[in-house]
Amino acid sequence: MQLTGSQILVECLKEQGVDTIFGYPGGSVLNIYDELYRHQSEIRHILTSHEQGASHAADGYARSTGKVGVCLATSGPGATNLVTGIATAYMDSVPMVAITGNVSVNLLGKDSFQEVDITGITMPVTKHNFIVKDVNNLAETLRRAFEIAQSGRPGPVLVDIAKDVTANKTEYTKVPIKKIRKKSDTILEEDIQAGLEMIRKARKPVIFIGGGAVISDAGDEVKEFVSKVHAPVADTLMGKGAFDGEDILYTGMLGMHGTKAANLSVTKCDLLITIGSRFSDRVTGNISKFAKNAKILQIDVDPAEINKNVSIHQSIIGDVEEVLKRLNAKLEQQDHESWVNQVLEMKEQFPLKYNPEILTGPYILEKIYELTQGDAIITTEVGQHQMWAAQFIKYKKPRTFISSGGLGTMGYGLGACIGAKVGNPDKTVINIAGDGCFRMNMNEIATATRYNIPIIEIIFNNHVLGMVRQWQSLFYGKRYSQTTLHDKVDFVKVAEAMGAKAYRITKKEEVEVVLKEALSLNTPVVIECHIESDDKVWPMVAPGAPIEEVITEEDLEEKEK
Structure with missing residues (x-):
């Protein structure tokens, strides 16, 4: 049957079993969005607040479900806003297909409005990428993209589609998709x-x-x-x-x-x-x-x-x-x-330790583990809170800890949390953030409230860029260059303004009560937790040192004596 490129794209997504796309519309993908409108009962589209949020949500969806995550953006700045999320997925071998629109074929290479060479830009951070200039190649390219994303060592694949390709027509035949076989021919x-x-x-x-x-x-x-x-x-x-x-x-x-x-x-x-x-x-x-x-x-x-x-x-x-x-x-x-x-x-x-007398990140994380009985999916941003989440929660099952490891992307966790919750609606999904990271992606709270995606966002607010400050304390003579965040931003008011339920915790006694209430609600929740600025992640190996020279706070104090 004769179909337009946009219709072929949607049919290929359905072939692959795609049920959710995270994206943001624009001129070069209008034909695609028009077709998605017609198929909204089959493919759910989550409109994020920013294209980077869409790429992180697709990533979190993929990591938590094992399926391919899909994100969609328009040409130019829409496409470039995906790049950090694509690179994050690439470093951690996450199966993802990023679909971008581009200007029509006759406008390519002419510095046209919102034109960018996104395949050139993403070549180093994709497993493979394609630009489609002929509608006759679209279906096969999309099928190859999904196969490449999942096979062997998984990774992100980008498919850039010229706008006129989405309008042109060609013959489409549905193809049964073969299950990806695990790589075993190299096992000698x-x-x-x-x-x-x-x-x-x-x-x-x-x-x-x-x-x-x-x-x-x-x-x-x-x-x-x-x-x-x-x-x-x-x-x-x-x-x-x-x-x-x-x-x-x-x-x-x-x-x-x-x-x-x-x-x-x-x-x-x-x-x-x-x-x-x-x-x-x-x-x-x-x-x-x-x-x-x-x-x-x-x-x-x-x-x-x-x-x-x-x-x-x-x-x-x-x-x-x-x-x-x-x-x-x-x-x-x-x-x-x-x-x-x-x-x-x-x-x-040599057990892991923290100060039991004050409100700390580790204490909050142990309470989360206790109240969820270790059955929650935990996503994180990047920094001290990320390390504490890795240390103080015992992960019993795979795909329950989702974090940017290789690239270390601040701003990753909230989008990933939304994607993980969409992919696992029956699971409790909690994002652990620092105040520095929350500033980078707080707009995605509006995404969670728009669709009533009941995630829990926990902010460890120490009023500093904690991990950077820790390095400055230990290796840079306590010269805190641009890592202090004492300003007038009220995270509770920000969260409430975006439609979320919000709490502020300032002492240990409040933790269990607030967490229990948050877990009982079926709505997006933000919890700001005030912790000490100079709490550190221990143990630690100094950069360049061998791992056996791992030190604790007690070791450091003894050395300084």
């Missing part, structure tokens, strides 16, 4: 056997879990593997929930703000089994001293990550779930009781 038997041999010989193994285990939905396989290897477990920020944070073998996060138990166990181990992690600099610290006593076995879907940041001894390339299935089928039960007990003693000796 000799690599499996070599990995098994390393595990059998190990006396002090540690299992290190990254975001690849979450992306692969390998939670069951990870649990079985940990049990068979009988080893302590550490994770990355992106790996939260792939292994149960309440399990006795879990030692905490590894790296700059990792636990002492995790950092010291990796330093002392003789085998580091790395599952779906790319060895970020925030994890490794001084690379020359990272896991210096260990052989390293790396399991990853992307061969480009092997030996990129850390030199390893053996790799198994393929989807994490598929690799672990094969290892689990052939691995005998191991016993490392002495080593495990040694690590558990470190875990008991």
